[in-house]
Amino acid sequence: MAGRPPAPGDGQPGLGDGRPALRDGRPGLGDGRPGLRDGRPGLGDGRPGLRDGRPGLRDRRPGLHSLTxxxxxxxxxxxxxxxxxxxxxxxxxxxxxxxxxNLVTVGVFSWARVEPEPGARDFxxxxxxxxxxxxxxxxxxxxxxxxxxxxxLGHRHPGTLPVDESGHRLWYGARNQFCxxxxxxxxxxxxxxxxxxxxxxxxxxxxxxxxxxxxxxxxHCDVSAEAFRAWLRERHGDLDGLNEAWGTTFWSQRYGDWxxxxxxxxxxxxxxxxxxxxxxRFCSDALLEHYRAERDVLRGHTPGVPxxxxxxxxxxxxxxxxxxxxxxxxxxxxxxxxxxxxxxxRAALTHDLTRSLGGGRPWLLLEQAASAVNWRxxxxxxxxxxxxLESLQAVARGADGSCYFQWRASRFGAERFHSAMxxxxxxxxxxxxxxxxHGAELRRLAEVAGQPVPxxxxxxxxxxxxxxxxxxxxxxxxxxVTGQLxxxxxxxxxxxxxxxxxxxxxxxxxxxxxxxxxxxxxSDADAEALTAYVRGGGVLVVGPFxxxxxxxxxxxxxxxxxxxxxxxxxxxxxxxxxPEDRPVRCAWADGTPFEARTWTELMRTEGAEPVAVFTExxxxxxxxxxxxxxxxxxxxxxxxxxxxxxxxxxxxxxxADAGVSGAxxxxxxxxxxxxxxxxxxxxxxxxxxxxxxxxxxxAEDLLTGARVEGGVTLAARAVVALRP
Ligand code: GLA
Numbered sequence: 001m002a003g004r005p006p007a008p009g010d011g012q013p014g015l016g017d018g019r020p021a022l023r024d025g026r027p028g029l030g031d032g033r034p035g036l037r038d039g040r041p042g043l044g045d046g047r048p049g050l051r052d053g054r055p056g057l058r059d060r061r062p063g064l065h066s067l068t069x070x071x072x073x074x075x076x077x078x079x080x081x082x083x084x085x086x087x088x089x090x091x092x093x094x095x096x097x098x099x100x101x102n103l104v105t106v107g108v109f110s111w112a113r114v115e116p117e118p119g120a121r122d123f124x125x126x127x128x129x130x131x132x133x134x135x136x137x138x139x140x141x142x143x144x145x146x147x148x149x150x151x152x153l154g155h156r157h158p159g160t161l162p163v164d165e166s167g168h169r170l171w172y173g174a175r176n177q178f179c180x181x182x183x184x185x186x187x188x189x190x191x192x193x194x195x196x197x198x199x200x201x202x203x204x205x206x207x208x209x210x211x212x213x214x215x216x217x218x219x220h221c222d223v224s225a226e227a228f229r230a231w232l233r234e235r236h237g238d239l240d241g242l243n244e245a246w247g248t249t250f251w252s253q254r255y256g257d258w259x260x261x262x263x264x265x266x267x268x269x270x271x272x273x274x275x276x277x278x279x280x281r282f283c284s285d286a287l288l289e290h291y292r293a294e295r296d297v298l299r300g301h302t303p304g305v306p307x308x309x310x311x312x313x314x315x316x317x318x319x320x321x322x323x324x325x326x327x328x329x330x331x332x333x334x335x336x337x338x339x340x341x342x343x344x345x346r347a348a349l350t351h352d353l354t355r356s357l358g359g360g361r362p363w364l365l366l367e368q369a370a371s372a373v374n375w376r377x378x379x380x381x382x383x384x385x386x387x388x389l390e391s392l393q394a395v396a397r398g399a400d401g402s403c404y405f406q407w408r409a410s411r412f413g414a415e416r417f418h419s420a421m422x423x424x425x426x427x428x429x430x431x432x433x434x435x436x437x438h439g440a441e442l443r444r445l446a447e448v449a450g451q452p453v454p455x456x457x458x459x460x461x462x463x464x465x466x467x468x469x470x471x472x473x474x475x476x477x478x479x480x481v482t483g484q485l486x487x488x489x490x491x492x493x494x495x496x497x498x499x500x501x502x503x504x505x506x507x508x509x510x511x512x513x514x515x516x517x518x519x520x521x522x523s524d525a526d527a528e529a530l531t532a533y534v535r536g537g538g539v540l541v542v543g544p545f546x547x548x549x550x551x552x553x554x555x556x557x558x559x560x561x562x563x564x565x566x567x568x569x570x571x572x573x574x575x576x577x578x579p580e581d582r583p584v585r586c587a588w589a590d591g592t593p594f595e596a597r598t599w600t601e602l603m604r605t606e607g608a609e610p611v612a613v614f615t616e617x618x619x620x621x622x623x624x625x626x627x628x629x630x631x632x633x634x635x636x637x638x639x640x641x642x643x644x645x646x647x648x649x650x651x652x653x654x655x656a657d658a659g660v661s662g663a664x665x666x667x668x669x670x671x672x673x674x675x676x677x678x679x680x681x682x683x684x685x686x687x688x689x690x691x692x693x694x695x696x697x698x699a700e701d702l703l704t705g706a707r708v709e710g711g712v713t714l715a716a717r718a719v720v721a722l723r724p
Pocket of ligand 1: 213214333367373374405415
């Protein structure tokens with residue numbers, strides 16, 4: 001069911017990188033914060049409480065420094081030697097060394113190889129692979145192979161296989177075919193993980209653990225239903241609590257017995273939205289519980305070896321704010337669509353999210369494509385220069401390593417047409433030459449490892465709010481959370497302003513400006529914190545359809561956004577989706593016109609200045625944007641989807657209110673990304689034309705050793721890393 005690739009900004013609940021939401025049979029829903037009655041993770045939940053982009057002094061978790069010390073930035077990819085005869089391995093390692101590879105991920109899909117039949121263990125081949133790599137000084141990110149159980153597990157224990165919303169079991173023959181709540185799957189997976197950890201604890205190649213792969217599985221089976229009930233008891237107490245939270249007086253949905261409570265399954269019409277919201281929360285948590293179980297086994301054997309699992313950026317099913325504190329190192333897989341004109345902005349947003357999930361600590365780009373992927377309908381290769389440009393973009397935004405899927409292109413299997421660092425055609429190829437050149441230049445950036453990306457702007461993103469906002473039966477499905485996120489992020493990116501993402505419960509005290517593109521669902525406590533932030537001197541920008549629902553997804557009554565009305569100095573009474581065949585005409589207070597689209601709200605001011613108004617139709621004269629001085633700060637509210645130029649203007653004004661500027665004294669030329677990492681200024685030209693950036697101070701380009709004075713001219717797709 002791999003359909004049209006959704007991406008942030010297109011209104012689809014997708015992966016953010018254009019991957020079809022159901023690519024691995026992973027339903028595109030998910031949600032989740034368990035156990036907390038108000039849905040707030042809070043800062044006491046282990047989330048790194050760092051608001052200045054620097055690792056906390058009290059954070060003693062093992063991190064990437066144990067890998068980068070002596071190695072510099074990490075470079076490598078997934079290595080699947082089980083697909084090749086052993087004589088190829090020696091050539092692999094030799095070519096890896098020549099390419100500057102210093103980290104490979106091994107064993108991700110090796111369950112059937114290490115446990116060919118139930119209870120058997122075949123680690124001999126893996127011993128030889130790890131010994132070979134250790135001998136070459138290449139560190140190993142060793143995976144628990146639990147993302148793809150072998151056919152024998154599904155055959156003997158069909159209950160381990162996932163069931164979809166319609167009650168159909170999904171079969172083996174692909175990957176990801178497990179039910180996160182299956183006790184048999186859990187038991188078999190943990191037994192194997194324990195043996196793997198026991199065997200390789202202390203192995204000189206072992207540098208990092210990689211738990212599972214791209215978690216996102218969902219299962220609607222009866223075992224999952226039982227686990228869901230237990231989760232619901234924890235959250236809502238008893239059936240009265242559940243009935244209240246789910247609003248079951250609507251459509252005769254009252255539950256009188258826990259046995260009646262089920263996951264949202266295929267039904268004749270719209271399913272209860274709170275049932276679906278809690279299900280999304282549960283699904284994320286059920287997977288997290290399994291991740292934790294594997295992690296704890298690993299930790300027991302190797303407490304000093306850092307542990308990660310590879311995220312997929314703005315991936316809807318997994319509430320990454322809840323997951324990230326459970327990892328030592330946050331890592332991400334990122335597959336931008338070469339045909340997407342906004343890819344640099346989307347990439348920057350994703351990288352900033354990954355860095356922020358780790359509280360500002362260095363992160364790892366664990367997978368990207370060396371050129372084309374194989375899972376879009378039409379797979380464009382990366383144009384020359386994009387391999388290094390995309391990799392360096394991640395480094396500029398805090399990655400201490402840049403790795404690929406995969407080292408050597410597979411000859412067989414579903415990914416036989418996916419690009420790799422070493423193509424089918426071999427090392428004597430243009431692509432492999434680019435890989436080698438990039439490996440060499442990363443070595444010249446060694447001093448960047450561990451450096452923070454300082455930020456003064458926070459961008460709020462919340463998974464439960466995302467789930468609740470995009471539930472069926474709303475005013476318009478053309479308002480998308482990731483679309484709004486990208487729209488508000490883009491003008492900041494264009495100005496070279498560094499941004500952290502934060503959850504709504506995050507500590508905002510270190511940020512001069514906080515942007516909330518959409519926060520449909522908000523708890524009282526989070527709304528109060530946003531209000532206090534403004535009164536204490538912060539600048540807040542809030543986008544439309546925010547503050548609408550409580551943590552159960554129930555609409556807050558009264559004029560909207562009810563819990564933010566006072567601080568915003570204005571309120572509304574109607575959400576009014578606009579006809580799509582023409583723009584919505586608006587004007588700034590000085591009469592300068594601009595256009596908006598898709599969405600309008602009937603608002604009035606209650607102390608705020610109407611900085612922009614609608615100029616036609618039934619809303620003519622009513623506010624389109626509000627600005628309100630509240631206490632020592634300023635709050636903005638936007639009641640429509642302004643076009644990009646208008647949003648850029650608004651962003652400029654809010655930045656001025658906050659006294660925040662970008663990495664350069666002015667905005668960089670169009671298409672040029674400017675970001676500071678520690679003392680190093682990265683300038684990346686994503687455009688197809690040469691661009692000139694004036695510089696106040698002389699600097700050295702770490703990538704070439706060249707001295708730069710007065711300014712720098714960047715060819716198309718060129719990058720410089722300037723240190724004063
Ligand atoms: C994901 C997976 C890899 C591989 C790549 C292909 O990132 O983790 O195993 O399937 O996609 O793009």
